[in-house]
Amino acid sequence: MAYDLEEQEQIATFKAFWGSYGNLITWVLIVVLGGYAAYNFWNSHQRNQAAEASGLYDQMLASLQANDNAKVQRIAGDIESKFGGTIYAPMAALGAAKGAFDANDLKTAKAQLQWAIDHGDEEYKSLAKLRLAGVLLDEKAYDQALAQLSGEFLPQYKGDVADRKGDIYAAQNKPADARSAYQAALDAMDKKNPGRQLVQLKLDSLGGSTAAADAKPAPAAAPAA
Structure with missing residues (x-):
């Protein structure tokens, strides 16, 4: 079917526009669609990470209940190394610190609390510093204990x-x-x-x-x- 004069002008205008801006529009669409796909992938990845970390954290709590400090430390280490960006990592560090403290392993308890201080949010940092000060108090390291309490809470x-x-x-x-x-x-x-x-x-x-x-x-x- 033949195009009338007006349609031919519109087609010519579109071709001219596309010739000038087609590549730019294509790249913008690629970037936008790519960003959307990456966003969906990241959300899915985060959900999967949180689900796996949650399962490990439940295992750690069961081991903590059973006073199996060796297993508690192993699971906490896995959570911290593999899922350090999830909320379960500082939670695991605090739990592992308790397990180590109950087992009279103060060195490990302090290391786990320091991990929570270094990697947790302000809530977990405050809790970890309070507990670390308590461990240092038990060790009679009074000046160090007070130093932990001198920061921001x-x-x-x-x-x-x-x-x-x-x-x-x-x-x-x-x-x-x-x-x-x-x-x-x-x-x-x-x-x-x-x-x-x-x-x-x-x-x-x-x-x-x-x-x-x-x-x-x-x-x-x-x-x-």
Whole structure:
């Protein structure tokens, strides 16, 4: 069927346009479609990674329950090396640290906590630093323990940090510093926090709040002559 004059002009215009911009449009489409395909592949890959890591994490929890520290460490190592970009990796590191600590393997416990600090998000970093300070306290490495507590923490851990500092000061036989830290912990903790009772017991064992401990009774008046 013959084209009329108007259709021929439109075809000619299209050919001219395509001749000028056809390659550019083709490459743009390739990039867009390629990016979309890569995005779908990445999402699928991430889902598969998370599913595999989740299965391993469940195995690690079962081994932790069974007090099989060797298996706990092996599985945690697999999760950290193969699925380090998933949320299960820092979770596994914290679990493996507990398993090592319960097995009195403090070196491994510290290494796992340091892994969580180096690779976890702010939540896991805060938890790991608190726990690492506790391990260092058990080793009587007081200065190192305090150094772990001197960095940045999420606001919700302010009371826990102060509480741990109080434990370190108490172990160093620095009661005034310990009282001040425990009082700071109480001030920072929510009134409904169940940990407040333990902190209060620690503070009471040192003679109560800093103000109360530092107050001295007035000397008795001398008897009249």
